Amino acid sequence: MNVLFKPIAHSWVAENPNPIGVIQFIGGALYGTLPTISYRHFLQSLFEEGYTIIAVPFQFGLNHGVIARGLLDERDRIRQALDYPEALPHFWVGHSLGCKYIALLEAYSSEAIKKGAKNIINEPSLLIAPDISDTKDAIPIPGLPYLLDYFSLGVRPTKKETQDIIRNSGLFNLTALISFRDDDIAGNAMGSPDESDVSWFIHELEYQRDKPLLRKEIPGGHREPIGIRIGESLVDLNLWDGIFEPIGKRHLEGVAIQFLAELVQRRGTFALAKLLNKTT
Known part of the structure; x- marks a missing residue:
């Protein structure tokens, strides 16, 4: 089945004729600007x-909170355009910095409900190699990030602020995480939580x-999700193991599909638990 994307609102949408769910995807900086490629x-x-x-094409900017909240408006515009029922499961899937926007939306949800x-x-999320970028990551010019942060002109929320927001939210019950063993940007599960964003998420959402x-952690580097299929191979950007990767050796897609199915089950379990709590 060939996927055909069409422009709706500010995104590219491929409408499945018999959808089992809707996935709103946000990729990383640079590559995420052309997600369908x-x-x-x-x-x-x-x-x-x-x-x-x-x-959703990646949007550059220093106010990540505003960018994240804008994704909700995009969700609603497309939901209205496609006229699909709200009961149809809506998933948030991110890669790299796109995960920060999704994590912020989840963390903001508790306060948003009150208001x-x-x-x-109740909209599950799958974070793939999550990267919580700071000003020094967005603007890798020596000295400039420090000045911007000093005058409160840098990335907001900062990495520490983002971690505090997530920590204090008490949410993330419908979250899954895929990491890569050789990821030198988001880190891996074995890294220190102070240096590896992946390890920090695991430490905070599981151990704490x-x-x-x-x-699940699988083979590959940070750019493992990026690639175009040609025949039985994938043209990717992992230059160290060759430009062409045999489709048969791929792990990511199978794990992602499995996790999405499990998140639906967890969603149903949580909904049932809430219903029982209300009636007892």
Whole structure:
């Protein structure tokens, strides 16, 4: 089944004729600006599994909180355009810095509910190689990030602020995480939480809360999700192991599809638990 994207609102949308869910995808900086090209094979695999795909082009900016909240408006515009029922599961899937926007939306949801504002409660998320960028990551010019942060002109929320928001939210019960063993940007599960964003998420969402986190670490580097399929090979950007990767050796798509299915089950379990609590 060939995936055909069409422009709707500010995104590229591939509408599945018989959707089992809707995936709103946000990629990383640079490659995420052209998600339907950079992440072609990954998105097509999800489409073929039965999902409608909303590929949101990455938006550059220093106010990550504002950018994150803008994704909610995009969700609602596309939901209205496609006229799909709200009961259809809506997933948030991110790669790299795109995960920061999704994590912020989740963390903001608790306060948003109190205010009657838009939120992503009961909308599961899959974080792939999550990167919580700071000003020094967004602007790698020696000295300049320090000055911008000093005058409160840098990235907001900062890495520490983002971690505090996530820590204090008490949410993330419908979150899954995929990491890569050779990731030198987001880190891996074995790294120190002070240096590896992946390790920090695991430490915070699993060890600190004493709850099982749906997660798996697989072979590959930070750019593993990026690639275009040609025949039985994937043209990717992992130059160290060759430009062409045999499709048969891929792990990411299978794990992502499995996690999405498990998140639906968890979503149903949480909904049932809430219903029982209300009636007892």
